[in-house]
Amino acid sequence: MRESVIPQLRRGVLEFCVLALLRDGERYSFQIVQALTEVEGLVTTEGTLYPLLSRLRRDGVVDTSWQESPSGPPRRYYRLTADGEAALAAFTAEWARFRASVDTLLETGAPR
């Protein structure tokens, strides 16, 4: 039971981490995957990020376009949509509150 908490937490926040990566501009899929794997403990299998990117496209929080690559197949570039920006802003605010509450509880054993 306790072992399944971290993967669940990871799954829950990962999509917002992708949106956060796109806040400052577009990136292509491999760049997104690379950036996420550099964050310790966030991604265990890189391949499973592609289904996540597909879901974000279907949910309309990201938009994509294809651009030629200097070598290899064309690259799919991702950028935030207005819905994506709104979802990211809402999560950022909620996450700060959530994290502070949990931190306090874990450190002091009592709610703020």
Place this chain on the structure above:
Amino acid sequence: MTTQTLHPRAAEYLVQLRRAAKRLPRQRAAELQREIEAHLFEALPPEAGEADVLDVLARLGAPEQIVAAEWPTTTVPADPRGTREWAAIVLVLLGGFAVGIGWIVGLVFLWSSRAWKTWEKLLATLIVPGGLAGGLWLAFAFAAVGAQTCVGGTGIRTVCSSGPSPVVKALVIAGLVVLVLGPIATAIFLSRRGRTPAALR
């Protein structure tokens, strides 16, 4: 344009992925294949050795694991096509036996659904009008035309024309097969091509 080729280990991994992705809607399976292939091209320089390839593949995860990550979002477990879509498939195939009205109801379901593309709906409508009933009716009519005909009368010797040539016979048999098997093949085609509600989003 891609000029470099993938390391044999990476190419083998893509074959395994294609096999694992058969459970996904066709369009999504092809897209996932392209994405992972592009990832491998990006991650592996042309001079990559066996150890580099194995490391990249290990970090990607097993093909089954990647496909499993699709499940919560791209499939609806029990009835991916929806009741209305299954009704369309059954009625387009067998509805013609209900005085033809069932087939028309099936067409209404078929054309009002977003699960199929226009050309797929057109194909299902034209092969064969009336579904299996229409196919059988046309098959009997076709066979009757190709059959031997006799002319005769009272006091006159009955004259029968010789049977159709082998070429005509072969054409008649082929026609019969198409008319009867066509609607069945179309029903199978519709059930396989129908997109899931999630994939329509």
